[in-house]
Amino acid sequence: MTLTVRPRRLRATRAIRELAAETRLHPRDLVLPMFVREGISQPNAIASMPGVMQHTIDSLRAAATEAAAAGIGGVMLFGIPAERDAQGSQADDPAGILNVATRAVVEEVGDALVVQTDLCLDEFTNHGHCGVLAPSxxxxxxxxxNDATLERYRAMALAQAEAGSQVLGLSGMMDGQVAAVRSTLDAAGHTDTALLAYSAKYASAFYGPFREAVDSQLTGDRRGYQMDPANRREGLLEAELDIAEGADVVMVKPAMSYLDVLADVAAASSVPVWAYQVSGEAAMIEAAAAQGWIDRRRAIEESVLSIKRAGADVVLSYFATEIAGWIR
Known part of the structure; x- marks a missing residue:
């Protein structure tokens, strides 16, 4: 046979495979989600998320220092208060756990990586929803x-910006949330605080372990505001709306089950596009690896590489620090 095209030539050795690689992972393309819980004296392991902890302030500082030393791009902080109410009052309290933790992490590693905060009410409400409830x-x-919730988001945004958060992660999926928060921050002089819009956030089954991580009080479900997993075009629509409202970055969440949506958004977006490898996606890898069914490291690397290949500029992953260590 006379073959003029032999793609295997560029697969023959590790060196040539790496030279011909179309997609690469870099530590700066990774963000580590982290949980901090009020009222605990030592870190709590999360059973459904092996290796992930509910941190104290001190252990959060230490983990953030480790992440910075690994060279990752940022951390995303989630707070778990000791007390909750219907309005999520602790969310915008300067003495609330998330705002206290933000100040601590900014002080510890704010020059080495980007400190980001989740801007949503679900961790702070006694009903577990992402907004204020009104009678049906x-x-x-x-x-x-929706609109009453935007007022709470405005207050949270000010509190988080004043605590030193550099990027606010708007994850509540309320209509108009980007415009509401942007106008509030700008009016208060926080024009440099960036907004990460969780634009295409689906009502997914893969959030299960996260509910344990934040001790969720959710009753019912979030299908009335998070997106229907059946819809692809709507994901791009949501991203376009958020960009028009002033989002600095847009997000697709979850990542691995929505790579088509991620590719659509990445192809059309004029701003950076991020994706979140969520708790259930990570937990499945851990569970299969624990059974010896898959190679853990290869599965982690392949999963995050697939998210990058689909178009994500940055990936939020619970494996971020570990992956960065492997790369370096």
Whole structure:
């Protein structure tokens, strides 16, 4: 046979495979989600998320220092308060756990990586929803009041910016949340605080372990505001709306089950596109690896590489620090 095209030539050795690689992982392209819990004296292991902890302030500082030393791009902080109410009052309290933790991490590593915070009410409410509830007009269950929730987000944004957060992660999926928060921050002089819009955030089954991580009080579900997994075009629409409202970065979440949506958004977006490898996606890898069914390191690397290949500029992953160590 006379073959003029032999793609295997560029697969023959490790060196040539690496030279011909179309997609690469770099530590700066990774963000580590981290949990901090009020009222605990030592870190708590999260059973459904091996290796992930609910941190104290001190252990959070230490883990953030480790992440910075590994060279990752940033950390995303989630707070778990000791007390919750219907309005999520602790969320915008300067003495609330997330704002206290933000100041601590900024002080510790703020010059080495980007300190980011989750801007959503679900961890702070006693009903576990991402917004303020209003009675249903038809006598059914209470529903999230979009516009009343925006007022709470405005207050949270100010508190988080004043605590030193450099990027606010708007994850509540309320209509108009980017515009509301941007106008509030700008009016208060926080024009340099960036907004990460969780634009295409789906009502996914893969958030299960996260609910344990934040001790979620959720009753019912979030299908009334998070996106239907059946919809692809709507993901791009949400991203376009958020960009028009002033988002500095847009997000697709989850990542691995929505690579088509991620590719659509990446192809059209005029701003950076990030993706979140969520708790359930990470937990499945850990569970299969624990059974000896897959090679853990290869599966982690392949999963994050696939998210990058689909178009993500940055990946939020619970494996971020570990991956960075492997790369370096």
């Amino acid at each position: 007009t038809d006598g059914g269950p209470a529903e999230v009041d």
